[in-house]
Amino acid sequence: MDDKAHLEAEVVALYQEHASELTRYAVGLAHSDDLAADAVQETFLRYFVERSYGRVIENPRAWLYQVLRHYLFERMNSPSSTREVGRDDLSDMSDPGHGPEDLVRRSEIAREIAASLSNRERECLELRSEGFSYGEIADILGIRIGTVGALLARAHQKVRSAAIRTDARDDLIAVAVRHLFHPGEPCRSE
């Protein structure tokens, strides 16, 4: 296999492994399926381009998130600090496994949490929920590790406060947080 074919195989393997999670992340940031899909394609193309010029990318997953995020904010022509968490994002939480009362309750809690988090806190929490380390989150967002720790601590405190305000059980809070970042996935309150 020559270098080009090897590189193509590398991109395809990464695409198969990460495209769906990156698309979900992009939709969450851009609120547009079309823009998200385009951004993900551009991100993988950029990976191929940089690798073609010999770039060594030690952590491809974190690199892809970083480039995708940067690309989206460039395209939206809006700094991350101005992005508002859309309350409407949380209003359509279909979950066929649970009754309407559970759905309404979960939706209320998710709204409460979303409204209390800053954009940076929300992004940190989302990336943490995707399994990234503090160092990787710092690289993706372009901030210091200590700042990531502080943002996550504050986010968790706000989630706990939302739990107290809404008098919700821990499992319901966990489901509500998951729904914040993965609204299309069915959740089970276990």
Added chain:
Amino acid sequence: MILDRVHKWDARRAMDGSVDEEVRRHIALALEPVLGPGAVGRILPPPGEASSLLSNAERALTLFLGAKAAAALVSRAMDQATVRI
């Protein structure tokens, strides 16, 4: 679908030598303030040998700036280059 984009870009790069030149120019611009123009000429591979362009640049920048700043600088240079290619 991703391979379609990859093949299109690759075909354009093969047909149009200015793609490699544009990337090289932006990387040189990123290196010059740190290393000086003389060193840039020695560090970057000659035009036509682009497959080690970014690894050479990033390695040299890392010595002066550290890995994070070097990576950020190379990424910014590629942002500017890819807008044009």
